Each structure stands twice: as structure tokens, then as C-alpha cells.
Amino acid sequence: MKLPLSYYTNQDVIFLAQNLLGKVLFTEINGEITAGIIVETEAYSGIQDKASHAYGGRRTDRTETLYSPGGVSYVYLCYGIHHLFNVVTSVENDPHAVLIRAVEPLIGKEIMESRRKMPTTKAAISSGPGSAAKALGIDKSFNKKDLDGNEIWIEDQGITYNPDEIATGLRIGVAYAQEDALLPWRFFVKNNKYVSKPNKV
DNA sequence: GCCTAGATCATCT
């Protein structure tokens, strides 16, 4: 059920961003397992995408992870407070990634509730990239982990959405990326309350 | 319910 590394080496990051909807993201921390259904993603397409950290082939200590072969996690801190979780895809030296923006709590809800200090019935518990990562207990120590390991991994539990249940839209928070901000590379499940901000088309 | 402002720090210039 765990997705094999070959799944992530697909070079079509747009396809993967779409295909990851409905997959289940697991983390295990100190023996505590939590999992959530992925309901919102964004594609970041390597060196040709101005919104990507690796735009233009930029390569620093931080972005080094993006150049890894697919199947590795990329976690970084944004605005000084929020940890954002990405899945590195494609092959080595091709810095594509999929940002996980929202999950629907599935397993270990009580653990998520204590981490977020709010009930899972409240959509805000895992809506938005910072919240989703926190609910799953993801922080910087999860950077550069293999996704077929036993700390963090993604499973296919047979959950699929009909094409008409999936919506696409503009990515969020990337206005500075100029024309690339207009690319419809955000994918989400329509009318799912755990999806952040505009969850309709 | 909607909008505005403030928090807070690793990373790059």
C-alpha cells in the first residue's frame, strides 16, 4: 500500500500533484502514528518556475534537497513560524516538488488535537500548509527523509476522486512570481472543509 | 461573517 519510490520519480509534476489527492500521508513520532488524506496540493516546477525556490537553477544549502531524486521530503520554515511540507519528485538534479497544503484527519485524531489544541471537527486544524504540517507533527527534523522509511510515508488506500470533484486554481501566496503566478497549478478537492481558503472554483 | 494587522526567524544579498 505504501507508494514505491518509483511513483515519485515520474517527471510530470503536474500529474503527480493531481494524483496525490486522496493519498494518505503518515507520520510516526515517538511511536505515535498520525495520518491524513491529502486534499490540497500545489505543483512547483523546478528551474522554470519563478515561484520555486530552485528557480533559475538556484542551488543553496536549503534548496539542495529539491535536487534529490523523487521520493524525499522537503520541509522548510516560512515566515519564521510555519513548517511547510513538500514531496520532492522527478529525477536527480530536476528540482520539482509538490507542496501539501491541506489534509483531512484520518488516524490519530486525538494526537492531532493535542498538537493543534483544537478539535478535528474544526476545519482549521489541518487547513493550510502550516497547519497541516503541525497537525501531523512535521517540523524541520523531517527535512530530507526518504518517503519509504518508517518516520514519514504516503500510502494509497484506494481513495479516489472523480474528475469533477477535483478543482484547479491559481497558487496561493506567489504573487511575486509574476506571470508564473497565473499558472493553474493548485489542485484541491471541491467542497472539502479541510481545504484552505477558496474551496470552490 | 469579513477584513486587517501582527507575529517571528532561517535564509539569502
Added chain:
DNA sequence: GATGATCTAGGCG
């Protein structure tokens, strides 16, 4: 030394 792939609380209507 500036800045951002954000969240939340609090004020107003």
C-alpha cells in the same frame, strides 16, 4: 539587513 509557498486573533458590521 530584508523578506517570505502563513496563521490567528480581534475589531467591526
